[in-house]
Amino acid sequence: MIELGGQSVPPVLLVLGALALVAMAVVLIDLHRHEVKHLPKWGWALIIVLGNFPLGAIAYFVVGRRAAGDEVVDGVDVTSTQPRASEDDIGLPAPSPRRPVDISDVVVATRGLSKIYGDTAALDDVELVVPRGVTYGLIGPNGAGKTTLLSILAGLRRPTHGSVEIAVPRTSMGVLVDTPQFEPWLTAREVVDLARHLTAPELPSSRVDDVLVEVGLEQAADRRVGGFSRGMLQRLGLAGCLVGDPEILLLDEPSSALDPAGRREVLDLVGRLAHTKTVILSTHILSDVQQVADVVGVIDHGRLQFQGPLTELLARTSATYSIHVHPPAGPVLEHLRSCDWTVEVVEHAPGRIQLVVADPPEAERQIAAVLAEHGARLISFNPATDLETAFLELTT
Amino acid sequence: MSATTSDTVARRRTMTLWRLEVLRLVRTHRWMILFGVYTALAVLSALTARYFNEIMERFGEGVEFTASEPQPVDAIVQYVSNTSQIGVLAVVVVAASSLTIDAKPEQAAFLRTKVTRPAHLLVPPYTMTVAAASAAMVAGTIVVSLLTEALIGSLPVWRVIVGTVLGACYLAFAVAVVAAVAGFTRGQATTVFGALGVLLALPIIGLLEPVQPWLPSELLAGLAAMVDGASVGEFARSSIVTAIVTPALLAVAAFRFERREL
Numbered sequence: 001m002i003e004l005g006g007q008s009v010p011p012v013l014l015v016l017g018a019l020a021l022v023a024m025a026v027v028l029i030d031l032h033r034h035e036v037k038h039l040p041k042w043g044w045a046l047i048i049v050l051g052n053f054p055l056g057a058i059a060y061f062v063v064g065r066r067a068a069g070d071e072v073v074d075g076v077d078v079t080s081t082q083p084r085a086s087e088d089d090i091g092l093p094a095p096s097p098r099r100p101v102d103i104s105d106v107v108v109a110t111r112g113l114s115k116i117y118g119d120t121a122a123l124d125d126v127e128l129v130v131p132r133g134v135t136y137g138l139i140g141p142n143g144a145g146k147t148t149l150l151s152i153l154a155g156l157r158r159p160t161h162g163s164v165e166i167a168v169p170r171t172s173m174g175v176l177v178d179t180p181q182f183e184p185w186l187t188a189r190e191v192v193d194l195a196r197h198l199t200a201p202e203l204p205s206s207r208v209d210d211v212l213v214e215v216g217l218e219q220a221a222d223r224r225v226g227g228f229s230r231g232m233l234q235r236l237g238l239a240g241c242l243v244g245d246p247e248i249l250l251l252d253e254p255s256s257a258l259d260p261a262g263r264r265e266v267l268d269l270v271g272r273l274a275h276t277k278t279v280i281l282s283t284h285i286l287s288d289v290q291q292v293a294d295v296v297g298v299i300d301h302g303r304l305q306f307q308g309p310l311t312e313l314l315a316r317t318s319a320t321y322s323i324h325v326h327p328p329a330g331p332v333l334e335h336l337r338s339c340d341w342t343v344e345v346v347e348h349a350p351g352r353i354q355l356v357v358a359d360p361p362e363a364e365r366q367i368a369a370v371l372a373e374h375g376a377r378l379i380s381f382n383p384a385t386d387l388e389t390a391f392l393e394l395t396t
Numbered sequence: 397m398s399a400t401t402s403d404t405v406a407r408r409r410t411m412t413l414w415r416l417e418v419l420r421l422v423r424t425h426r427w428m429i430l431f432g433v434y435t436a437l438a439v440l441s442a443l444t445a446r447y448f449n450e451i452m453e454r455f456g457e458g459v460e461f462t463a464s465e466p467q468p469v470d471a472i473v474q475y476v477s478n479t480s481q482i483g484v485l486a487v488v489v490v491a492a493s494s495l496t497i498d499a500k501p502e503q504a505a506f507l508r509t510k511v512t513r514p515a516h517l518l519v520p521p522y523t524m525t526v527a528a529a530s531a532a533m534v535a536g537t538i539v540v541s542l543l544t545e546a547l548i549g550s551l552p553v554w555r556v557i558v559g560t561v562l563g564a565c566y567l568a569f570a571v572a573v574v575a576a577v578a579g580f581t582r583g584q585a586t587t588v589f590g591a592l593g594v595l596l597a598l599p600i601i602g603l604l605e606p607v608q609p610w611l612p613s614e615l616l617a618g619l620a621a622m623v624d625g626a627s628v629g630e631f632a633r634s635s636i637v638t639a640i641v642t643p644a645l646l647a648v649a650a651f652r653f654e655r656r657e658l
Contacts, residue, residue, distance in 0.1 A: 173509065185423040
């Protein structure tokens, strides 16, 4: 007998008790590592702990534990796969209205991705395909499901159905939420250094300073974050994303609340990242997408309404250009009207010409020659092809 | 880069999750809450025990008051009684402020997206809070012991040490309760009230005599009991339960934290 707190306890009881506790811990670890049926994991944990061990554990193994290879109904499979996903193993998006993009090397793909909150589908059967090295603009009205989709890609939320395949480790993804916040008592340098330590500790600490310079925060590096403006926080968030040299950047509305100068800076930064990193950028500001994106996905009411190159989306509407020359523009207007590739030429203000063309590539080749022939002094030439029109066509 | 700049870069301390917690304690002055409460209660307890008779005589005019001479154990009992309420409240508040990582989703997203297992984020705040709370309790115990020694009489040192260790074990349990509650609630206030609810329920459960020796809350009174002559064995059952329940609570916290969506 062993004296324990003034009471006599048989040694065998102590040994059995200890064994039971160890066994219970092993079962709970097993529960943590396996999928379960019929009840959520916490429910099985309660049964194992409270359900009169070992009866609760036996019930879990017999009824609750999902064996490998079991069919997963309504299953969720969020994986981060090291090998590159290829065209063979990632399904193309369904035909129209979704358009397949040219996939030779895909880094992010979703299959039948849905997220349901109560009776509302925030995402509905989304088949996202993001090729490596592109800037993917995810556009949609407020509440369309952009943030939900990015949150699932970032691992911050789980899909209700479907799967996500990402060809890089999670730590190789930089994630910027729409309103980044940090501990106000940290300095900017400390925030970025923490991000570096967590994502790429092998990189030298000088990398922190380099990134702060890159986002224009070198002067504020040793200031506490609590006094930062919204734009500075956005840039600090970007620095935190970039410091680990990620392969994929997920940017949720990175410029939505910034002033014009701040927006310009962020878009310039995204533009500089083009083709060195894969950027997935969500926004409801169409001009941002037009400036930086190669590929666009239009999402509305949780459904991906279009996915493909930006040019393809723009080609869905009449190709329109805006030409601004020093007035008078009469001779140029006459010449343009006589071209067989023009559909409509309107001077809506002195020197400001709206040009609708039938053949955009031909127009882009010829316009410079037309202007030069008449000695027109060009101020600007912009594609005014109406992304907004294309967007509204898809979302209304 | 110039040599000076290189030197500066080399001298900078790497920002880790551990350093983040140290800075949280220092820059938000939370360490002062812990150390302030424990040392203030220590001073108050020793003085109250020493001058209790005088205080009662001064404020109880016209009332006959008879009391025995103050004993060293009185100061410790007073200290334990005070810290078991206000001290634990301070620990719970400080613990909740660092363990409710998801209270601000934007801040949580920054950290969660940079680690392979979100549960790893819980280890530094838990450990640092327990360390700071234990250090504050040790500081308070040293202060009350020294004052008691000076004002009333000596205390058995090894009994004070054992009692302090038992108290530190209880604080580790209390912070684990906060972590587990934070797994079910997001906000700091709800976590504080939830954890206090659990911790206050234990002494009530302890009213059931057969259960009492097994409860972790027994450790809280360990210092006073040890100084009063109790044996270490009296705390064996509550120590074993605390040693089992504390990791279990942390496992619950980690499980809930991993499963939570932002």
